[in-house]
Amino acid sequence: MTEDETHESATARDSSAGARPDGGYLSVEDVPERAPTVNRSWRARIAENIPSKRRALKYAVAITVAVLWIVPFLGLFMASLRPLSEIIGGWWHLEGMTITFENYYRAWNYSTAPLGRALLNTFIVTIPAVLVVMLLGVMAAYPFARFEFPLKTALFFLILLIMAAPPELVAMGNYNALHEIGLFDTYMGLILIHIGWGLGWVVLFLRNYLLGIPEELEEAARIDGASRYQIFRTIILPLSTPALVSVAVIQFTWVWNAFFFPLVFMRSPELYLAPQVLPLMRGRVQVEWGVIAAGSIMTMAVPVILFVLLERYYKRGMVAAVAD
Amino acid sequence: MSLQDHIESLTVDRDEGVVSSVDRNKAIAIAVFLVPGLTLFGIFSVGPIVYSVIGSFFAWETFTMEEFVGLDNWIRSLTDPLIIHWSNMRELRYPMGALTHNLLWVVVHVPASTFLGLGLALLFADLRGRRILRSMVFAGFTVPPIVIGLVLLFVYDPQAGIFNELLRVLGQDQWVRNWTQSPQVAIYALIAGGIWVHTGFSMLLYSSALSAIDPSLIESAKVDGANAWQRFWDIIWPLVKPVTAVVVIMGIIWVMRMFDIVYAAGGAAGGPNHAYSVLGIEVYRAAFRPEIDYGMAMVVALIQLFIVAPLALYIARMN
Numbered sequence: 001m002t003e004d005e006t007h008e009s010a011t012a013r014d015s016s017a018g019a020r021p022d023g024g025y026l027s028v029e030d031v032p033e034r035a036p037t038v039n040r041s042w043r044a045r046i047a048e049n050i051p052s053k054r055r056a057l058k059y060a061v062a063i064t065v066a067v068l069w070i071v072p073f074l075g076l077f078m079a080s081l082r083p084l085s086e087i088i089g090g091w092w093h094l095e096g097m098t099i100t101f102e103n104y105y106r107a108w109n110y111s112t113a114p115l116g117r118a119l120l121n122t123f124i125v126t127i128p129a130v131l132v133v134m135l136l137g138v139m140a141a142y143p144f145a146r147f148e149f150p151l152k153t154a155l156f157f158l159i160l161l162i163m164a165a166p167p168e169l170v171a172m173g174n175y176n177a178l179h180e181i182g183l184f185d186t187y188m189g190l191i192l193i194h195i196g197w198g199l200g201w202v203v204l205f206l207r208n209y210l211l212g213i214p215e216e217l218e219e220a221a222r223i224d225g226a227s228r229y230q231i232f233r234t235i236i237l238p239l240s241t242p243a244l245v246s247v248a249v250i251q252f253t254w255v256w257n258a259f260f261f262p263l264v265f266m267r268s269p270e271l272y273l274a275p276q277v278l279p280l281m282r283g284r285v286q287v288e289w290g291v292i293a294a295g296s297i298m299t300m301a302v303p304v305i306l307f308v309l310l311e312r313y314y315k316r317g318m319v320a321a322v323a324d
Numbered sequence: 325m326s327l328q329d330h331i332e333s334l335t336v337d338r339d340e341g342v343v344s345s346v347d348r349n350k351a352i353a354i355a356v357f358l359v360p361g362l363t364l365f366g367i368f369s370v371g372p373i374v375y376s377v378i379g380s381f382f383a384w385e386t387f388t389m390e391e392f393v394g395l396d397n398w399i400r401s402l403t404d405p406l407i408i409h410w411s412n413m414r415e416l417r418y419p420m421g422a423l424t425h426n427l428l429w430v431v432v433h434v435p436a437s438t439f440l441g442l443g444l445a446l447l448f449a450d451l452r453g454r455r456i457l458r459s460m461v462f463a464g465f466t467v468p469p470i471v472i473g474l475v476l477l478f479v480y481d482p483q484a485g486i487f488n489e490l491l492r493v494l495g496q497d498q499w500v501r502n503w504t505q506s507p508q509v510a511i512y513a514l515i516a517g518g519i520w521v522h523t524g525f526s527m528l529l530y531s532s533a534l535s536a537i538d539p540s541l542i543e544s545a546k547v548d549g550a551n552a553w554q555r556f557w558d559i560i561w562p563l564v565k566p567v568t569a570v571v572v573i574m575g576i577i578w579v580m581r582m583f584d585i586v587y588a589a590g591g592a593a594g595g596p597n598h599a600y601s602v603l604g605i606e607v608y609r610a611a612f613r614p615e616i617d618y619g620m621a622m623v624v625a626l627i628q629l630f631i632v633a634p635l636a637l638y639i640a641r642m643n
Contacts, residue, residue: 063457069460069524072478072479073463073467076475079484090486091486092486139357142357143354155362157637160640169607170373171372171612171621172379173371173372175612193368197369199365200369228349257467257468264608293478296471299471300468300471303468311455315532319532322570
C-alpha cells in the first residue's frame with residue numbers, strides 16, 4: 001500500500017511538472033557547472049556545448065520514435081478521408097490529394113449494420129455498465145477496506161483469480177444463463193455481463209484506495225452519531241472521487257472497446273455494437289479500406305478523446321490498478 | 325480495525341445487550357454494502373467459471389449438459405491438432421496449434437515489449453514535453469483492439485500498406501507480401517503489432533517507477549564519476565526491478581487473452597488454415613460456431629486460466 005501511494009504521488013508530481021509552462025526552474029542537467037566567465041577559450045566553449053548537443057540528439061530520437069509510433073494511426077486517418085483509388089496507390093503520396101467525407105457517410109449508413117446505430121447501441125450499453133459498476137464497486141470495496149467479515153480473504157483471492165481469467169471462460173455459462181432468463185440478445189443482458197465482469201477489478205482497486213484514507217475522519221463522525229450509511233455517503237464517497245473518476249474512465253474504455261462479449265451475446269444486426277460492425281466492413285472482393293478507416297476513426301474517437309481529457313486519471317488508475 | 329474488534333470483544337462481558345445490537349447493525353451494514361455487488365459478481369463471473377469447471381467433465385449435446393465422461397474432453401482437447409499440432413511443430417511449420425502460438429506470443433512479445441517499454445521510459449524520463457511523447461506511444465493502448473487488428477491488416481497490405489512500401493523503398497522487393505495472410509510469417513507480423521500496442525503500457529508502468537526515484541541519487545552518482553551504464557545498472561535497475569515483475573505478468577495476461585487482434589486479421593478461423601489461431605479463438609469457435617463442442621470450449625478456456633492463475637497469485641503475494 002505504501003508503494004501504491006508512492007506511485008500515485010510520483011505520477012501526480014510528474015504530471016504537474018510536465019504541465020508547468022516554460023517559466024519553471026531549469027532542470028538539473030541544464031544548470032551550468034560554473035558561473036559564466038567573460039573570456040572563455042574556444043576549447044572551453046566547445047566542451048560546454050557537447051552535452052547540449054547530446055541532449056538535442058536525445059530530443060531528436062525521442063520525437064522521431066513518438067512520431068513513428070503513431071504513423072499507422074496517421075495512415076488510418078488519411079485513408080478515412082481519401083477515395084479508395086488513392087488509398088491503394090498509397091496514402092503517403094500527398095500530391096493530388098482529394099479530401100472526401102464519402103467514407104464517413106458510407107460507414108455511418110453501412111448496409112449490414114449502420115455504424116450510426118451501432119455507436120448509439122455502444123453508448124446505451126456502456127453508460128449504465130460504467131455507472132452501476134462505480135456505485136456497486138465502491139459499496140463493496142468499503143467493507144473490504146474497513147471491516148472484518150467471514151470469508152474476506154477467500155473472497156479477496158477469488159476476485160484476484162478472476163481478474164486474471166480470460167473473458168472466454170465466462171462466455172459459455174453466461175450464454176446459457178442469459179437464454180434461461182430471456183435476456184440473450186438484449187441490451188440488459190450485455191450490460192449485466194459487463195457489470196459482473198468489471199466488478200472484480202473495481203472492488204480491488206477501490207479497496208486499495210480506501211485503505212489510504214485515514215480512518216480518524218470516520219471515527220470522528222461516528223462519535224458525532226453518524227450511521228455507517230451516513231459515513232459512507234458523506235465521507236467515503238466524496239473522498240474517493242478521484243479514484244471513482246479513474247474507474248469511470250478505465251471501465252468506460254474497457255466496455256466501449258470490448259469485442260468478444262458483444263460478438264457472443266448480441267446477434268441481431270440492429271443491436272450490434274460498433275466494434276462488432278468494423279470487421280464486417282472488410283467486403284468480399286476488394287477490401288474497402290476507406291470505409292473501414294472511417295468506421296475505425298469514429299469508433300476509436302470516443303475512448304481516445306476521453307483519454308486525452310482525463311489522461312491523468314487514466315494513467316494513475318492504470319498504474320495503481322496493476323502495481324498496487 | 326483489529327484493535328477496534330479487540331476492544332469490542334473485551335466489552336462483551338460487561339454490556340452484552342448493547343454490543344450485540346452494535347454487532348448486528350454492523351453485520352447488516354456489511355451485508356447491505358456487499359450483497360448487491362457480490363450477487364452480480366457471483367452470477368455473471370464466479371458462477372460461469374464454476375459451470376465451466378464442472379462442464380469440462382461432462383458430455384454436451386450442443387448447449388445441454390449430458391452425462392459425466394471424466395477426462396474425455398480434456399484428453400480430446402489436448403490431443404486436438406488445433407490446440408497442439410505435434411507433427412507441424414517438429415517441422416517448425418505453421419499452424420502449430422493455438423496453445424503453441426499463445427506460448428510463442430509470450431516468448432517473443434513479452435520480453436520485447438518489456439525492454440522497449442523500459443527503453444522508452446528511460447528515453448523520455450527527463451525530457452521537456454515527456455507527457456505528450458508518452459501519450460503518443462500510449463495512445464494505441466486506449467484504442468479498441470479490434471481497430472488495432474484492422475490497422476495491422478492495412479499496414480501489412482501488399483498495395484496500400486506502408487510496411488511493404490518501406491520494403492520497396494529499401495529495395496527488398498522479394499519480401500513484399502500480404503503479411504497477415506502468409507501462414508509462415510503472419511504470426512510474427514501480428515506479434516510485432518502486439519508489441520507496438522503494448523509497449524505503451526509497459527512504458528507507463530516504468531515511467532511511474534522512474535519518476536519515483538530521487539534525482540539527487542543519480543546526481544550524486546554523476547558527481548562520483550559513474551557513467552550512464554553504471555548509473556542505470558547500480559541505481560535505476562534495482563529500483564525498477566519490482567515493476568518489471570508486474571510488467572512481465574501483465575504482459576503474459578494480456579497475451580494469453582489475445583482475441584480481438586487475431587480475429588480482425590484472420591477471422592474466426594484464426595488465419596488461413598488456422599495459421600495463427602490462439603486459445604481464445606479456439607474457445608469461440610468450439611462454443612459458438614458449428615460444430616458446437618461446449619466441452620472442448622470449456623477445457624481450452626480453463627487452460628488459459630491455468631497458465632495465468634499462478635501469476636495473478638504471485639502478484640497478490642507481492643503485496
